[in-house]
Amino acid sequence: MKAVIGLEVHIELKTKSKMFCGCSADYFGQKPNTHTCPVCLGLPGALPVPNKKAIEWCSMLGMALNCDIPLFSKFDRKNYFYPDLAKGYQISQYDEPFCLKGSINLESGKTIGITRVHMEEDTGKLIHQAIDGQDVTLIDFNRSGVPLVEIVTEPDFDNAKDVVDYLKKLQQIARYLDISNADMEKGDMRLEPNISIRKAGEAGLPNYKVEVKNINSFKFVEKSINYEIDRQTKILNEDKTPIQETRGWDENKQKTVTQRVKEEASDYRYFPEPDIPPIRWTKSEIDKLRSTLPELPQEKISRFQKQYNLSLYDTTILTEDLTTSEYFETAATAGARKISPKQIANVMINKKINIDEILPAKLIEEVTISSKKINISEEELLEAVRKILKTNPKIAQDYKKGKDSVVQFAIGQVMYIMKKKIDTEILRKLIIEELK
Amino acid sequence: MNYSAYSIKDLRKGFKKKQFSSEQVVKDCINDIKDDKLNAFITICEDEAISKAKEADKKINEGIELPLLGVPISLKDIYLTKGIKTTAASKVLNNYIPQYSAPAVEKLEESGAIIIGKTNCDAWAHGSSGENSDFGPTENPYLEGYVPGGSSSGSAVSVAKNLCFASMGTDTGGSIRLPASFCNVVGLKPTYGRVSRYGVISMASSLDSIGHFTKNVEESALILSITAGNDPKDGTTLSEKVDDYESYLKKDIKELRVGMPKEYFSDGLDIRIKNLIEQKLRDLEKLGAKIEIISLPNTEHGTECYYIIQPAEVSSNLGRYDEIRYGNGRENFGDEAKRRIMLGTYVLSSGYYDAYYKKAMQVRTLVKKDFDEAFKKVDVIITPVSPTLPWKIGEKVNDPMAMYLSDVYTVNINMAGIPGLSVPAGFVDGLPVGLQILGPHFSEGKLFQVGQAVENL
Structure with missing residues (x-):
């Protein structure tokens, strides 16, 4: 049996403004709902205008991951209902993303295929808390519309170690490109591994997969993958098939737990975003962008x-x-x-x-x-130390009385007779040892 | 005082000569709106309008020149107006007060226009008769008990009944041209992307056009010269230069090639309307225009596909209106909105997308090509706006298909994104008939040129 693992990673870009409006994208730690406007609040009549810098950065990340950059690309609407989604749809990319078919080499010598790199917008944030003894849910739209890049790999991984190596490399590339702080703790980078187990002798992908959502540390990814491999292997050994579902990592219990069992594939009713004209690159524009890669x-x-x-x-x-x-x-x-x-x-x-x-x-x-x-050997040095301590017995006497400052005097004396630059730290150690 | 004989120009002359003040005109209009029984308005902006009129009068006295200074206009209640309730004629938004105004509205206000009120329409602009409003139907000013056409019903009536001097509407499949035709006023649907859609509640984003109603063609040109232009807030507006529209009004139409698409003069068309439009075409021929029969072969398929693309976009655009945000639950959507949400959701669902939406978009390309080909042969195309005369209120409410078919001559223009101008062509049995002039993208100037010629006949 062998694990089959693919990864979806979301990276938040550090553009000045949000993806489709002029609001500041620097929302971390800000007062709720202060970085908002009609566009990111999804108010009636508001229209999105894409952030050029974000599109360029997304494309540069794709280039760094050896992706093809198609000359034609477009945004699509992903329709679903959730209170943190202001418009009732997320602007994302479906069948014609900015970057396709890349690859990345790992330390293990393995090459992982990058399926796609696309651009989308972040959602608002739900905050569940009690106010006056009542459980309420508050919505903060500061994060709504912050540019997110999603990087999807082929199911090419078979162990957690490679996954962590990949994630570190991806984080490093994002930082090299200076497009994201890729700070896990601030939620700049969110990780979702898909894990399943291929039985011995079987070809193709297993007929199920388990997604572990919203993990925010490399360590938890590693743990959750290893946990899942064990869990699923046990189920398969009993001749059963693990349930296709979404799980989450519970750090307290050190295990993954069921979040949502998907009975059928969700239908997001994707269609081309009519408010944003398609993006058409010229080859020279892409070459120019490529030339700016660090x-x-x-x-x-x-x-x-x-x-x-x-x-x-x-x-x-x-x-x-x-x-x-x-x-x-x-x-x-x-x-x-x-x-x-x-x-x-x-x-x-x-x-x-x-x-x-x-x-x-x-x-x-x-x-x-x-x-x-380095030119002075330790023996040579030790000889000098002993000589000084012998000719100056008071040093040892004072030291025993607790007068530590005599060490400094001894150092000076040694330096004087050696007439060389000496590492005083080593010298100090030698003197103290001799004095003891 | 009755201002029915006054054009915007006359009004401005009257202001300058101190025949009347803007305040007086605004107050008279507001009184007329209050007395009116046709249900053209949802909200009257009485206090705001009067205070703005006073400011306008001050400016007039100071000699400040602005194209619409002191002129009362109305807005379809789908244009966001800061601090003024905007309902889209739906109960879902019956108490919604916007935090910002649409740039088109701001431009009009900067040109001196005074927003006198928000007009009734089919809820969310869904409809051809104005009957889908949650605030009751608007009536046709020419014959009691008849529809004024929709969805911009109140806007057309507000101009036709001289309750204001111009009105902004929206046209997604004919919603300006049809009521203009039914109410004997001039209605313009500009090229898609000519006027910013920002701040106008979206119906079907790839089809919505921001246009207006006026008493005559000259004023239509005047309003467009104010509203048109690139808007950085609307990525679908284009940077094409705004033409000097008024310069087209004096041009003659000698040697102008006018196309008459056979598909728009066929069986479904009321013969009386056909005769009227053909008479107008013959009159234009006498002025030197060359009439040519042309074909737009994908007309029928285009209409069918409009009713796939439009509800698909509607279903997505209406997703944001929930109880959490707007205080009124989704059960407050009317039947027509629900019908379009269901249709649109269906055609976008996985397994159906390719067969419906994707196919419809391919047909849309063919419709565009039809017009591109036609405009290689002719300068403009003239067709009727509606295959029928205005109908009685209630006649088609239980037959959505019959209602949809009233749009057969208008929806393909939105599918192609080209401009269309509806101008009065006469009357049949006391009911107005309009004809529409179509041209290539950004040919509004030419439409005004031909529209002026029709108006002068």
Whole structure:
């Protein structure tokens, strides 16, 4: 038996304004219903006008995922009723999305197919609470109409580890493109794995699938997938078929729980959104957009390996996020001819330096200094320490009285006789050990 | 005072010569509306209109020139007006007060127009007779007990009965042209995308056109020159330059090629209407126009497909009106709205979409092609607006099919998105008959040119 897993991921874009109106899309932590207008409230007569930047960003994400960008695309209406959906339909894309047929390579060497990347709008948010002892549901429309990109994969995964790797890569790409903060905790990224199990000897997709909805952490995705694989395997081993349903992850119980059993496929009555003319790209517009793509993680890794002669392990860590990679490159430039990129990489990776606190140039200075100290062996240093302590017995006496400041005096004395730059931290340790 | 003989120009001259003030005209109109028994208005904006009229009078005294300064107009009650109740003639919105005004309304107000009231119509603009209003039917001003045509029934009547000087309507399948024809006024359905739909309650978004009623063709041109133009809030408006419409009014029609589509002059057409329209065509021929019989072969299929596309969009557009948001539950929808919601939901359902909606959209392309081909041969097309005369109130209410068939000559114009102008063509048995002039996209100027010629006959 083998797991068959596909993924739907929603990523909220960080455009200034919403998808179809001029309201600010920066709703997180804002007072409810303050970022609204007739359009995102779905008031009578209001019409949507698409956000060009959001469409470009969606397309760029598709490009980064090696998708085809069709010259013709359109928006569709997805009709359903829910109180957080102001218009009675969500503007989404059905059969002609902005991006189709992409792929992404994983650490495991596997390639995952990207079915599509499309654009849609977020809904409002329902808040269930008690007011004056009465259970009420409030609606906050600040999130209504915020641009969402949905990335759908082929059912190409067979284990949770690959899924998490994919998600990390997707998050990294979104951040590299600077189109989303992809912050899980703020709900910028929402994950929905579809999981089923293919029996040994069976071909094609299983005749059921279980969807786990609205997971907001990579860890929970991993846990819920592993839980589902176990659960479904047990059912199949009893010669039964798991129910096709939507489940949710319950972190307290450490298991998935039934949310909604779908008796039949929902019918969203999709049809082309008549309020928005179709989008027609010219080839040159697409080429131009493609030319604005920044260097993506994979490209950066290859370049770092080549340009700085680093290992895959080092480059992968250094390119994890743009801040780190930019820091490394600045430091490498600053340290040219003084110190090797590998040394910088070592310091950054092994010493886990806080790059927000120390400027690259300063780091280079320190690394240069400490690299010279390497010329002194520990034995040589220890010899000097003993010599100083012997000629100055008062140091030991004062230290025993609790006068810690004498250590600093000892350091100065050692430095004086050595006439070399020494790592004072190592020296301090040696002196204290000797004093004990 | 009776202003029936006054055009907008006359009115403005009267203001300048101090024959009367805007305030006086507005008050007279409001009194006339109150006295009127035809049920043309849902809301009278008495206080707002009078205070605006006073402001207008001040501006007139200061010598400020605006094309509609101090002129009372009305709006179909489907145009959103900030702070003024907007019902779409449906109980669902019977207490809805909008937070904003439609840009078309703002443009008219910026041009000095005074909104005197909100007119009755078929609820949600669903209907051809005005009888589907939840506020009772409007009556035809020419014959008691007859329908004025719909859905913009009250707007047509408000102009025909001189209750105001112009009125804004909407035309999704004939809702301006039909009542204009039934009430002996001029009605324009502009090119789709010529006037912003923002702030006008959507019926069927891909078909809705924002147009108006006036007493004559010249005023129709004047209003369009105010309302037309690209609106960044409506992605379906086009950036095409707005023509100098009034410059077309003085052009003659010598050598103008006029198409007469045989499908619009066939069996279903009342012979008396046919004779009247053909007489007008012969008169135009005498002025130098060249009449040509043409064919629009997909006319019949187009009409059928209109009744798939339109309800499909209606079913989606009405989804937002629920009790949570508007205080009135969905059971408040009238029969016609419910019928269209059900029809539209059905044709969009999976398994039926391809057979109905998708097919209908393909036919729509053919309808557009019919007109494109026709306009290679002729400059404009002239047809009757309605195959029948206005009918008695109640006659067709229980026969929705018969009601739908009154739109056979108008719906394909919306399917193609081209403009159509309905102008009075005469009377049969005391009831008005209109003819419609059709042209290619953005040819409104040409329609006014021909409309003026018809008006001058």
